[in-house]
Amino acid sequence: MIRQTLVASLLGVWGFAATAAVTQDTGVPSAARNYWAFKLPVQAPVPDVAVGLDNPIDRFLERTRQTKGLDRAPRAPRLTLLRRAYLDLVGLPPSPAEAAAFLADTSPDAWEKLIDTLLASPHYGERWGRHWLDVARYADSSGFEQDYDRPNAWRYRDYVIRAFNQDKPYDVFLKEQIAGDELDTTTDETFIATGFLRAGPRVAFREKDNPERRYEYLDDLIATTGRGVLGLTVQCARCHNHKFDPIPQRDYYSLVATFFGYVETTHPLVPRAEADAYEKKLRDIEARQAPLKAEVKKIEAPYEAKLRQESYKKFPEGVQRAIAKPEGERTPGEQLLAQQVIEGAAVGRREIDRIMTPDDAARKKAVADRIAALDKEKPKPIPVAEIVTDGDYRFAPDGEGDEVIGCPKCRITDATGTFLHDGPGKYEAPPSYFLIRGDPNAKGSVMKPGFVTAATYGNPPIEIPPADGRTSGRRRALAEWLVSPQNPLTARVIVNRIWHHHFGRGIVATLDNFGKMGDAPTHPELLDYLAVEFMKGGGRGPQRGSRDGVPWSIKRMHRLIMTSEAYRMASAFENAADREKDPQNQYLWRFRAQRLDAEVVRDSILAASGGINLTIGGPPVFPPLPKELMTEANHGIWKTQTDGPDVWRRSVYVYRKRGLAFPMFQVFDLPEQNVASAARYVSTVPTQALTLLNDAFVLRHAQLFAERVKSEAGDDPARQIDLAYRIALTRPPSQTELAIAWDATRTGSLVDFTHVLLNVNEFVYAR
């Protein structure tokens, strides 16, 4: 009702709904492509700026600086660059030994070699995979009331880390995540990748009884793909045409149709024969247990009936009277009461056992023992991945949290079908409709799958069904459209994200919105140059390296960016004229110092203390939480582990619980975990100071840091201070700093000083 009124009042506002030039078919005006983001990127000639800058990035940037009259900063000192590259690429500060080795390398390509080394580090994927996990709204729990554990979610997290480490081409990476079950060649890896689609929050009540929830989940898929991959707020077109961008509501429901067949299921991570054998064995044992379980029920039945009758006695007299009456004699109200009470009566097994005669108890125990013995014969559960494939959600098996709620008669009983397609013939997706004003009860016409019209060139297929006919091939078609060179957005959006993480601000500052309400690119030609370079993998490679010529290579993009002078500029550079002309440093006249991400703050503390456990991958860890927070964790799980090396893993491995953000991450601006993340916000609030000053974890590592320094530097205070600086800040102290620190350790203790080093501004910044 409210929506109707609103829609009516907004009709006049929808620019393109009211304009004449609406194409009959698509609802998209022909002029829609006159916007930069919908035009295909084209490489402009690299400017000739004649200042001895080779890297094309520098030439584009320098031309803009010249236009704006900006002077650029000189190169940063080598140790600053070393620390910058480490924190940026692997999210850990360099060790003193690594710093010494870098300083000792005086070869002209020492910097290039350093980048290659860091890109080859297995810790690179932990850092850059985390950036993608922000986009994928990844967490280890389901969110909402129950906040169920997702015991296999980490397999997707590890897939992402591996993909970055292997430099999986971004087009392949996207295809696996969106249609890993529909590719020409599917592997465990591609199935695990579909975890992307189900990484968002879910209520977990089943969708067949609660259709509005299914539309919420579809919206999550569309919003995540839209904002995360395309940089478009497609989800704004759910109830009406997009108000600012040329995205008609039809496009939204074409995308709904594209995803509509999806179901969530598990995929065994063992060979098919082994999985089948496991299932068979399990079913065999369950079949042998079934008659035994029936026997137990039979023994319990008279006791259960007795207890059930007794349980009615706690209800008011009117209720008891209603139950006592034969069904035909009850008034309509009594019928409701009787039904509620009888169906709702639950008798606990423990109570039954309590009143059983010794004979029956012994008989029951004998049978129960045989059931238990069979339980022991059950095979060890096989590892599974939580995946997405096509099926029919209306036949989903009951799972954790599924219960008929609200409207029992809404439950579908008349349709016939199966959850997963098991032949014969080809899979057909359930019909998907246009929803008027987004209302699941106001169905319009049946929709064909499709994409964002304004960003579609040519006539790409809307279904690419696999040979085996198990799925519709709609997601596959979507994935192919996304990574087509004819898609104007995908490459621009990812190179812009990469740029953002290197420079602290994207060429388009709104990472997830390239539409009209986003920011315009500061360097449009550079953005297009990089996007095309990224897609073709051709042209002039920045440096030597095995990834030259590889299309969609993210590592190659890192190399291209990091070997620019722009990346190597100093951040400690003041120029009053520059500041006046470009106070926000949009045009990169100096490097932008960046506050470390929450995870990097914690990892840096662990690295400084030497306590860090660099094990890669596997199930998440549960560092201790303050006990006052545990009262909030009473849904879902938090399996607190003892504080120690087992939990001193890198932060990417800390359990992500939607109902309870890890406090240290939250205080340092953990982004919203439920939607694809834009850029992280950086705040400076006193609670951050309190955490670094008082938290038991920080104090313990300050202590370990001091012990490490003592054992490595010996008893000489000057050497201790020197080493502590090199560990925490990647540089020796100045004379003044040395004097101040020496004074402090003399009147206080070494740990006073190591603790302070974990708090100084320099420690939490990449400069």
Add this chain to the structure above:
Amino acid sequence: MKTCKTCWSRRDFLFRSGGGISGLALAHLLNQDKLLADEIVNSAACEAKAIGFNPYAPKPTHFKPRATAVISLFMSGGVSHVDTFDPKPALTKYAGQPLDGKVAGDVIVRQGHPGPLMPSPFQFKKYGRSGIEVSDLFPNIGGHVDEIAFVRSVFGQSNDHVQATYEMQTGQVRMGFPSLGSWVTYGLGSENASLPAYVVIQDGRGGPLGGVNDWSSGFIPASYQGTLFRSTGDPIVDLKPPSGTVSEAQQRARLDLLAKLNELDMQQYPGNSDLAARISSYELAYRMQSCAPDALDITKESEATRKLYGLDDKITEPFGRQCLMARRLVEHGVRFVQLFHGGMGNQNTDTWDAHGDVKANHSQHAAESDRPIAGLLTDLKSRGLLESTLIIWHGEFGRMPISQRGVGRDHNPGAMTVWMAGAGIKGGQAIGASDEFGYKAEQQPTSYHDLHATILHLLGIDHKKLTYRFNGRDMRLTDVYGVPIPQIVA
């Protein structure tokens, strides 16, 4: 001015604030160093005003506010309006009959099947000059009806606890949206830089359903999220080092060393506001260590005051303590205090979620909260604070007029009663009405968006102008909805 919208530096933030709703004076930017220095000099005062780049800096309102602070009393689990503030004689008249057929559409319940209509097990009585009826669950609140506006026609979207709680707190049934308190602190800033602007005190039996997302800042900066205070012991996690680790003198020495090293470092980055703000944040943190416990120190209260809140009775003591802390926090300039009564230890007995037995459940929870809430109203009034403080009382939804197994009541998002007091509200009135049975809001149906618009209005904020750019839109607490309740103010 077009600036970076999603990755603000503090400077961006200030610029945007300057051009946007806050109107934070740009002079602060120009004088930042001096101001920050001034503030550090003034660091002894617990009443320090927020200045400079502090995201909590006070901001001007759109029009003259009626209140400057909010205390939200969230009755977790869902209070039955037909057993508290919305008497329904029809429930007695039609007792035992199905509701189906008497109302339009299918009767939908959260658990199992609907039961028949059930009269309230409680008696209603007229109170005050206005003669508003309140059930015998709340005799003390009943004594305040002439100060209270009851909105009997509130309705929500979801009959699920968490989604309904999110809707009440953020306007949306989904996760990921900023809470009311976050919007309020974003819109108004804070009067006190030594305490968080938005404080949450939850029930000792556990947090509410929905957890931290109930006071999350969603997509607006994390600085505006609620800070969880405990009602016993140190109020904030990490406020003090664990006992036996770092002494006060040691900590002061460390802070002095930190300041010296940071000042040296600043010489390389003159005029860098982020670094200056970070230095300043340590002094604020240091002050907070003594100011926060002081603000919550209810041992400073007189015996009479403690009694007023029911601290002399172990049934009323826990929530009385929360209410008394709320008053102290408001006195200290905290902008928004969110209290939760009822927490999820055992959902059936520890919250208002009366599926099992509405008489037993509501008798217990009303007994725990009636005196403390009445005490809060009395105390605020006698201190002259009620005029400038908005008190809002609500759950996440109402309950069904039909029974669950003859004794309980299921969730009902179709109708509930919410009341407000203080803030120049015209008391002694019942606004809107639910239908004959209390099943659906009927006269002047009031959505959660309308409630939010009303609350912002009372704080001097136009809910249509309080926006934050996200997802390509100027997002609002009230989305594209919301109308302030017209008759709520005198």
